[in-house]
Amino acid sequence: MAKSFSEMEDSNRSANLSIHEVSDPARRVWLRGGLAAATGSLFGPAVLTACAATPSANSAAPALGRSIGFKGVAMAATDTVVVPEGYRAQVLYRWGDPVGVAGQMPAFKPDASNTAAEQALQAGMHHDGMAFFPLDGGARRGVLAMNHEYVDDGLLHPDGVKTWSAEKAYKSMAAHGVSVIEVEKTQTGWQTVTPSRYARRITARTPMRIAGPAAGHAMMKTAADPAGTQVLGTFNNCANGQTPWGTYLTCEENWAGYFEGPEQPDAHQKRWGLRKGSGSYFRWHEADERFDxxxxxxxFNRFGWVVEIDPMDPTSVPVKRTALGRAAHEGAATALTRSGKAVVYMGEDARFEYIYKFVSRDAMKPGGLAANRELLDHGTLYVARFDAGGRGVWLPMVHGQGPLTAAAGFADQGEVLIKSRQAADALGATKMDRPEWTTVDMATGQVYCTLTNNTDRGKPDRPGPDAANPRAPNTMGQIIRWKEDGDLDGTAFSWDHLVLAGDPAQEREGARGNIRGDYFGSPDGLWVDPRGVLWIQTDASSSVMGQGEYSRLPNNQMLACDPTDPKGQIRRFLLGPTGCEVTGIAMASDLRTMFVNIQHPGESPSERSDPAQPSRYSKWPDGGRPRSATVVITKLDGGVIGT
Incomplete structure (x- = not known):
């Protein structure tokens, strides 16, 4: 969720070391040498021949290598989507567009007067992570599954938040969750297919199943669900994952802010940011007491999970996979080991939180979802410790091992997973600077993670700067990467930073980066496409854009990078409209179509836009009330994106 940096969660008061306290001082000079040095001997060539890419990376994809051939876009303040010369950007799916359920396709009303029931059949607000599932080869037709992270109630309702009601709360719930839509390429461009047999909206009130070690746990049982195995809804869905067996993983991120807490929260509630007044932004607890x-x-314990969805069956029940742990989940990048085990890499977007890895007990079987319905219910969850000298280890989060005992407050494996943060604290995992999206380069075996920023870095009671990241506060962020020793299910790895974000020309340490090429700040979305190009998306808060360290960065953007290029250049591919976050990325199977999400255009620094003056911040995409939307990008000559 895009927020003022000063409002981001920071609830980790453990004594664990931060990423900056374990870095080798000698690495500072090496990092400042730029990407050319960073692609040296530590990460030599490697091929994971048995690792499966996501379904979009199928045999239809051309073997083009990682070359980047477009002319970079110049940075500018703009209220439109800007792409390189020779490219076209087309709006595909806006907030409020009908999802495509047959016989139930209410049109969007420009004054936002759609009811909660209508909103539950329309695109949700604030599009985020996204995946493409091919149909008929996937070059001209497929299914898009995408997240709707949160809402701006100032724009969601005709009179904003001047008044409040249960209907407004329920409309807000309906604007969260996930859309599943069918898309196809026509003579005039890509469009949604309406009606579609795949069309579906999943909201904060959709019935879901709880599976894995925490299912049925005492801490998961409620008066409405005494068995602890059923729950209503998913929300604050940020980044995502796509499994090799054809399912969509949506990740519950800043869910704690939807619950109203007690005057004196207990230690467990404090560790997850619950407090009196924490539900005052969305005010759902005023309409639905389960949020109190x-x-x-x-x-409260029934959220913070990775949810698995079958995008091909709108009648299927989404499943919360508790074996993957509970966190402010940002994403869930999924790959396979040589033996076919599933490996899921996950960041937790909060200050000083952790990076996790799940390894399935069993290997994936042929037969798609039908043969792998419980693959993510059995396995081992790990948390990362980054040691000095560029080495690291994965610490198993297994009940009875090390400090994870009943005497230490972990009665069983279910409680270890429900209290994943506390378990990671006890194990001595490394506190990170807001780890967000993860992605796996299947050709080299390298795993990447964006560390967006951490403006608490260097405060009197928080960890300070060091050689590996000499910035306090860390306003610009960085991208870290690692390579496992052996296969992806190993427990040791080598790591370094791919790049420190920020303008190299800035004199302040808090903003200086080592980027060669087009500079950026606050890296967030991250994806290695099927041919190996690394795409980087940014999410600098509207409260800082164009100011201070971000004075030369008035809008968020998307960039392309070949991590193996000796020149190490990063090139700007897209600029978003005013106030937006650029997020969500997927490609059709022939790599000639790219889907990108534009989230919260026109977001005001206070995050609640004035519906009486929507043009004050943005008119994108239709000249009136700003609407998050999915954009389709193609080359005018029909070629492969990025070449």
């Missing part, structure tokens, strides 16, 4: 943790404390 003073009345239903266990409902």
């Amino acid at each position: 943790a003073t009345r239903h404390p266990n409902e």
